[in-house]
Amino acid sequence: MILVTAATAPVGRSIVEQLTAAGRPVRALTREPAKAGLPEAAELVAGDLNDPVSVRQALTGVSTVFLLAVVPGFTPNFLAAAKEAGVRRIVFQSSASVDDLAGTQPHQVAAFHHDVEQAIRNSGLEFTFLRLELSAANALQWAFDVPAQVKAGDVVRGPYAAAAGAPIHPADFAAIAIEALTDDAHAGRTYTVTGPESLTHEEQITLLGEAIGRPLRYEEMSPEAAREAMGPFAPADVLLDDWARHLDRPAPVTDTILELTGHPGRSFAQWASDHRADFTA
Structure with missing residues (x-):
């Protein structure tokens, strides 16, 4: 068992x-x-x-x-x-x-x-x-409640538009x-x-918009404003520091998915398509 x-x-x-x-x-x-x-x-x-x-x-x-x-x-x-x-x-x-x-x-x-x-x-x-x-934990989605933002409009607000992640x-x-x-x-x-590809916050939101058929736009907040807006259970300083470190370099990407399962990892676009219902009213 x-x-x-x-x-x-x-x-x-x-x-x-x-x-x-x-x-x-x-x-x-x-x-x-x-x-x-x-x-x-x-x-x-x-x-x-x-x-x-x-x-x-x-x-x-x-x-x-x-x-x-x-x-x-x-x-x-x-x-x-x-x-x-x-x-x-x-x-x-x-x-x-x-x-x-x-x-x-x-x-x-x-x-x-x-x-x-x-x-x-x-x-x-x-x-x-x-x-x-x-950087692979898809923290932007839950730390800033992206589903609720997308249901409310076509603008997603968060920090560091150019910060790279590799969501799994x-x-x-x-x-x-x-x-x-x-x-x-x-x-x-x-x-x-990690996930299979490095994508910036802005790129992730663009792909999410393509998955749900809407032209989403990422609007960057200052780190100070982001810290105030972050969900109560998010480790704000840890996340902001990690995003800041990935402003000028790709997020790390490993081949662990392929190594252990024998198949390549699903893309962020696939994740967005699979979770389309989470972002629609």
Whole structure:
């Protein structure tokens, strides 16, 4: 049995969908199973990582876990329950900002993921770390609620029009995770993950407009205004610093999707087409 945490997040949902489509047993951990909208073939379990009782129940009979960690302080109870349940391997969605050689991590996002990685290593469980480049996380979409902006008009406001990113399609990240969950050859490995192409913020919004059939325009905000406008859960300083570093150079692009899955990564244009409904009223 495979357990998927954060099962209604884009990557977790795609993992569940792909596993059930392949006839693989999968259990989905979500706070509200009745509202999850996940495939009927999946086994849904109510709970979250901060609830030790629900975690123990979710881990019963599980061999591998996809872990997306968004809550602090969960690791001791989670890892103890995983060992008690006989879990063999944890596939952890980490951050490529983690610096293995640094005494102090560069920022809070890196520090959080570094600490979780170290706890997993120290647990003695098998692991695979999938380190997502910050520039590949498609943060513009959620930090500035691009779907809501597009529904309201043809102008998307955000910082650094020329900042480059390499957004990854959630289905591609999910396919990588499934390979790591189901093939023992990936135990003990760390992979850096990005989408297949470097695109500026302005280019991404143009492609999004083409996907929905509207001439969208990117309007650049100052970093100061962007910090004020950013969503409450976005790490503003981390994102703004990363975007500023990619103003005069392409975003990093890896071949991890092709290496692990055997197929090239989906383009941003494909992502925009697949998510057209998110941007229309």
